[in-house]
Each structure stands twice: as structure tokens, then as C-alpha cells.
Amino acid sequence: xxxxxxxxxxxxxxxxxxxxxxxxxxxxxxxxxxxxxxxxxxxxxxxxxxxxxxxxxxxxxxxxxxxxxxxxxxxxxxxxxxxxxxxxxxxxxxxxxxxxxxxxxxxxxxxxxxxxxxxxxxxxxxxxxxxxxxxxxxxxxxxxxxxxxxxxxxxxxxxxxxxxxxxxxxxxxxxxxxxxxxxxxxxxxxxxxxxxxxxxxxxxxxxxxxxxxxxxxxxxxxxxxxxxxxxxxxxxxxxxxxxxxxxxxxxxxxxxxxxxxxxxxxxxxxxxxxxxxxxxxxxxxxxxxxxxxxxxxxxxxxxxxxxxxxxxxxxxxxxxxxxxxxxxxxxxxxxxxxxxxxxxxxxxxxxxxxxxxxxxxxxxxxxxxxxxxxxxxxxxxxxxxxxxxxxxxxxxxxxxxxxxxxxxxxxxxxxxxxxxxxxxxxxxxxxxxxxxxxxxxxxxxxxxxxxxxxxxxxxxxxxxxxxxxxxxxxxxxxxxxxxxxxxxxxxxxxxxxxxxxxxxxxxxxxxxxxxxxxxxxxxxxxxxxxxxxxxxxxxxxxxxx
Amino acid sequence: xxxxxxxxxxxxxxxxxxxxxxxxxxxxxxxxxxxxxxxxxxxxxxxxxxxxxxxxxxxxxxxxxxxxxxxxxxxxxxxxxxxxxxxx
Numbered sequence: 318x319x320x321x322x323x324x325x326x327x328x329x330x331x332x333x334x335x336x337x338x339x340x341x342x343x344x345x346x347x348x349x350x351x352x353x354x355x356x357x358x359x360x361x362x363x364x365x366x367x368x369x370x371x372x373x374x375x376x377x378x379x380x381x382x383x384x385x386x387x388x389x390x391x392x393x394x395x396x397x398x399x400x401x402x403x404x405x406x407x408x409x410x411x412x413x414x415x416x417x418x419x420x421x422x423x424x425x426x427x428x429x430x431x432x433x434x435x436x437x438x439x440x441x442x443x444x445x446x447x448x449x450x451x452x453x454x455x456x457x458x459x460x461x462x463x464x465x466x467x468x469x470x471x472x473x474x475x476x477x478x479x480x481x482x483x484x485x486x487x488x489x490x491x492x493x494x495x496x497x498x499x500x501x502x503x504x505x506x507x508x509x510x511x512x513x514x515x516x517x518x519x520x521x522x523x524x525x526x527x528x529x530x531x532x533x534x535x536x537x538x539x540x541x542x543x544x545x546x547x548x549x550x551x552x553x554x555x556x557x558x559x560x561x562x563x564x565x566x567x568x569x570x571x572x573x574x575x576x577x578x579x580x581x582x583x584x585x586x587x588x589x590x591x592x593x594x595x596x597x598x599x600x601x602x603x604x605x606x607x608x609x610x611x612x613x614x615x616x617x618x619x620x621x622x623x624x625x626x627x628x629x630x631x632x633x634x635x636x637x638x639x640x641x642x643x644x645x646x647x648x649x650x651x652x653x654x655x656x657x658x659x660x661x662x663x664x665x666x667x668x669x670x671x672x673x674x675x676x677x678x679x680x681x682x683x684x685x686x687x688x689x690x691x692x693x694x695x696x697x698x699x700x701x702x703x704x705x706x707x708x709x710x711x712x713x714x715x716x717x718x719x720x721x722x723x724x725x726x727x728x729x730x731x732x733x734x735x736x737x738x739x740x741x742x743x744x745x746x747x748x749x750x751x752x753x754x755x756x757x758x759x760x761x762x763x764x765x766x767x768x769x770x771x772x773x774x775x776x777x778x779x780x781x782x783x784x785x786x787x788x789x790x791x792x793x794x795x796x797x798x799x800x801x802x803x804x805x806x807x808x809x810x811x812x813x814x815x816x817x818x819x820x821x822x823x824x825x826x827x828x829x830x831x832x833x834x835x836x837x838x839x840x841x842x843x844x845x846x847x848x849x850x851x852x853x854x855x856x857x858x859x860x861x862x
Numbered sequence: 863x864x865x866x867x868x869x870x871x872x873x874x875x876x877x878x879x880x881x882x883x884x885x886x887x888x889x890x891x892x893x894x895x896x897x898x899x900x901x902x903x904x905x906x907x908x909x910x911x912x913x914x915x916x917x918x919x920x921x922x923x924x925x926x927x928x929x930x931x932x933x934x935x936x937x938x939x940x941x942x943x944x945x946x947x948x949x950x
Binding site for chain 1: 879886917
């Protein structure tokens with residue numbers, strides 16, 4: 318077995334035989350000619366033929382990879398019409414009395430070199446576009462314009478590099494993967510591979526091509542950028558499993574994307590995603606979550622060397638709200654302390670930090686930190702559908718203080734003439750047994766509850782979840798926890814509030830039916846679990862007891 | 863001859879797509895020359911490769927100069943394309 322590593326540009330696994338891409342080599346001879354006009358006419362004919370070919374490629378690309386990616390071929394057609402490019406070809410024919418092929422080849426080299434020399438990674442790549450259109454012209458001039466054809470079997474295409482038109486023209490039904498020795502992730506080939514959903518690796522280096530031959534069996538792992546030639550049994554088994562899991566996941570995505578979170582008997586709930594950084598928004602949208610049920614604002618504090626300013630926070634919250642385009646975004650105010658320590662907070666070392674100075678307790682004793690965050694949140698509220706959630710609540714008086722600070726901040730901003738959303742939902746985490754037990758007193762004060770099952774489990778069962786020795790005592794399905802959630806749900810609904818679950822238990826599909834029967838309105842899970850939970854919800858029938 | 867100065871607001875500058883759109887629009891006006899003045903260079907706006915090779919980045923200031931038939935209308939059209947970020 319041999320392994321080569323490049324850069325994976327589309328994550329998927331392909332297993333099959335190698336086919337080395339054979340290009341019609343363009344070799345051009347310089348010939349002296351007498352009839353200059355005839356050569357110019359040959360260029361015009363070759364150009365007309367190239368434009369027709371590119372139109373065909375454009376139409377194929379339009380169907381397979383969409384308009385935005387097909388546009389490249391429209392631009393190729395325009396490049397063929399480019400004044401300077403054509404002037405250069407004509408000039409060379411006229412002044413040197415040479416054949417059209419030679420004039421195109423020299424022009425191609427000059428223009429490609431000009432782009433290669435540019436101080437911009439994107440523009441450097443454009444040299445490949447010049448060569449692509451020029452080689453097409455030369456092939457047409459040499460009257461051998463047929464494009465590459467593949468045999469009947471599906472193959473892994475290996476090449477030094479692939480021009481965009483070559484990539485699109487390959488019969489997608491017969492291509493398992495693209496593997497190239499050169500290329501960059503800016504190249505159109507990489508972009509097209511991603512859009513055609515074909516695993517691809519680029520930049521494997523020159524040695525790779527000299528050491529493989531047609532028909533070699535190989536496995537391409539587009540996730541890691543690895544290709545295995547003549548893979549051993551263990552590698553094959555491992556990657557077959559990876560391929561199967563990936564295909565199942567993508568199938569689930571295909572089947573469930575855009576579908577409602579609705580039970581067989583018609584009850585609808587929301588499935589949102591939990592994230593801890595602005596970078597995760599892509600995963601939220603990709604997995605089709607209906608909103609963000611828990612945005613942990615800690616990252617702003619953890620990534621910083623000093624208290625993040627109101628402006629820094631505002632920019633981050635605004636970005637999340639705008640990216641989610643009107644979908645619900647619930648941001649939890651800072652939950653520092655316990656296992657999340659930040660130097661500049663200067664928190665004293667504690668014997669028992671989980672029961673110590675953390676989260677809302679810091680906010681209420683150091684209100685200036687809390688107010689900065691709330692100001693940023695309310696200012697950002699103008700840009701989307703914001704909800705604010707407070708962690709570690711244990712009492713009515715705490716919540717009263719929080720709500721008073723919130724309306725103070727709101728009034729301040731209103732007096733400054735700052736634009737805010739008319740309604741910002743306020744809610745609390747139910748993560749202490751105390752909050753669950755007095756949830757009937759807390760519910761009238763808020764718009765929603767969100768159950769944090771991780772802390773609720775630790776506090777209810779008195780087990781440290783980080784301690785592996787007591788793992789057997791950590792029964793996450795313990796009836797005590799489920800009853801606390803159920804009572805919280807009843808309290809919420811009695812007072813017109815909604816209730817969600819944002820802890821790990823929300824993704825436990827063996828409990829989905831139980832949660833639905835309790836009347837849970839929202840489950841917020843890590844982005845990759847959204848569709849799995851959707852599948853579970855869609856298979857539940859609440860009409861049978 | 864009429865001229866107007868605009869800013870390039872596309873995040874990636876004048877890459878292939880906007881360059882292509884610009885050249886296509888400019889070339890449609892056969893009797894009006896359209897020139898871009900940027901980084902002390904003059905670029906023929908009808909030549910897509912010239913536009914690209916000028917490597918015009920986001921935030922650059924570009925002077926559009928139109929000279930010929932319907933020059934004001936052509937200028938407005940081309941300036942509008944820059945101002946709308948070429949629909950990006």
C-alpha cells in the first residue's frame with residue numbers, strides 16, 4: 318500500500334480503479350506561410366467553433382453546477398473575443414508570416430505569463446484559463462477537437478491538473494473522484510468538484526503521477542486529502558465504513574432537508590442548533606436548523622485578553638443575527654466560572670467551582686460587565702430575531718434583579734435614540750433543581766425556559782460528570798431529572814411561556830417521544846444532530862398512549 | 863467626454879465575474895470608448911483581460927471615462943454597475 322497526501326477539496330470517500338487522464342497533447346510547429354489572410358480566417362473559424370463548444374459546455378455546466386459556476390465558460394467565450402488577445406494573434410501572423418497555431422501558442426504563453434506574474438493568488442490562477450481557451454483554439458486549428466471520452470467503468474481520474482472545461486466535460490456518471498498533482502483550492506476544478514459533489518484531492522505533487530498506472534486500485538479520502546494505492550484490508554475496511562457513514566448522513570440530509578419537524582399525528586416543534594462561535598453558523602444552515610437555541614457568548618470572553626468591548630460584542634452578535642436572516646437566535650449571557658476560566662476576571666480559586674462564583678452570580682455582583690453585554694445585545698436586536706437567556710438561575714429575586722437591569726439598559730438605549738427590536742424574548746436556563754422546583758413562580762416572569770440538562774443532571778444527582786470513576790452513577794435518564802423537566806414544562810405552559818431543551822439530552826433520540834409527550838416546544842442540539850432528531854420526531858405518533 | 867470616480871466595493875475586487883460583466887456592458891456600446899483609470903494605468907473597459915490584469919482590488923478608486931455616442935448614458939450605466947457591486 319502507498320499513501321499520498323494532498324489537499325481535500327470535497328469531503329467524501331471514493332473506492333475504485335485509477336484512470337490517468339490523457340490529454341490530446343498540443344504540440345505546435347512554427348511554419349512560414351505566405352497567405353496571411355487565410356491564416357487569419359483559420360483563426361476566425363477556430364474561434365467560432367470554440368465559441369460553439371464553450372456554449373455547449375456552458376449549457377452542461379448550467380445544469381450540473383448552477384449558473385454561478387457555469388459563468389466561467391461565458392467568460393471564456395468573452396476572453397476569446399478579447400481585443401488584446403486577438404490583436405496579438407493577428408500581429409504575430411502578420412509581422413512574422415507564421416501559421417495560426419504558432420501565433421495562438423505564443424499569445425497564450427505571453428498572456429498566461431502575465432497573469433502568473435501577478436501578485437495575487439486568484440489572478441495567478443487565471444493563467445490556466447488562458448491556456449484552456451488557447452489549447453482549445455489550437456486543437457480546433459489542428460482539426461482534432463474531440464473531447465476526452467471515458468470507458469464504461471466508473472474511475473478515479475488522476476491528472477497533472479484539469480482545466481475547467483475538462484472537468485465539466487468528463488461524464489459525471491463515470492467519475493468517482495478527481496485527483497490532481499497540481500492545482501489550488503482557488504482553481505475552478507476545485508470549485509466545480511465541490512459543486513458536482515465529487516470527492517477531489519489536489520496538489521499531490523509530481524512524484525504521485527509517475528508512480529501510479531491505469532487500473533491500480535485506490536481509495537480517495539476527500540476529507541483528509543489522502544489517496545491510498547493498493548490499499549490493505551484494514552484501510553479498506555476503515556474507509557468503507559467511513560464511506561457508508563458519510564453516504565447515510567448525506568442521504569439523511571437529502572431526505573430531511575427542508576422537511577418540517579412534525580410528528581405523524583401533526584404536532585410541530587422547533588429544532589434549533591447549539592453553537593459556541595460565529596464560525597459555526599455555516600454548520601447551522603447546512604444542517605437546516607430552524608434557528609439557534611443556544612449561542613454561548615463565552616467565546617468572546619475566552620478568546621480575548623481583556624473584557625470584550627461593547628463594540629466588539631455588538632459586531633459579533635449582529636453578524637450572527639444577520640447571518641440567520643430572521644430566524645430565532647437565542648444568545649446566552651456569559652457563563653464564565655466553574656470549568657471555564659478567564660484570567661482577566663481574576664476569579665479566586667475555589668474548592669468547589671461548580672457550586673461557586675459563576676455565570677449570573679458574576680453578572681449580578683459585577684453589573685458593569687453584565688450591562689456592557691446587554692447593551693451590545695439590545696443594539697444587535699435591530700438586526701434579527703433575538704432572544705436573551707440567563708444561566709444558573711436559582712431564585713425569583715435573582716430574576717427580578719436581572720429583569721430590572723434589562724429594562725434599565727433598554728431605557729438608556731431608547732433615550733440615546735438607538736434602534737432596537739420591539740420585542741426581545743427573555744428566558745432563563747433551567748439547570749438547577751431549585752429553578753425547576755420553583756418553575757411555576759419563574760414562568761410568569763419570562764417568555765421561555767431552556768433546560769440545561771448537563772448541569773441539571775450534575776446538580777440533581779450530585780455526580781461530577783467529569784469524574785470517570787462515578788460514571789455508573791450518572792444516569793442521565795434518571796426519573797428525577799425527567800420529572801423536573803416535566804414539571805418545568807407544565808409551569809411554562811400554564812403561564813404562556815414556551816420551553817426548550819438545550820443540553821446534550823435534547824439529542825438523545827431514545828427520549829424524543831417522552832419529551833414530546835411532556836409538551837417540549839423546542840429541542841436545541843449540536844448542528845450535526847439536527848436532522849437525526851428531525852427523523853426521530855417525524856417517526857413519533859402521539860395519538861397512541 | 864465625461865468622467866466619474868467610483869469605488870470598487872466587491873470583496874474580491876474585479877475578479878473574473880465582474881470583469882466579464884463590465885467588458886460585456888462596455889463592448890455593447892460600439893461607438894463610445896470606455897476607459898478605466900486606476901493605479902495610474904489606463905484600461906480599455908471593453909477588454910476583459912486588460913481589466914483583470916489591472917488587478918483592481920476592493921476599495922480601489924476607479925475613474926471611468928466615456929467618450930463617444932451617448933457618453934453620459936454609458937457612463938451612468940457603467941458607474942451604476944460599480945456602485946451596485948456588480949450584483950454581488
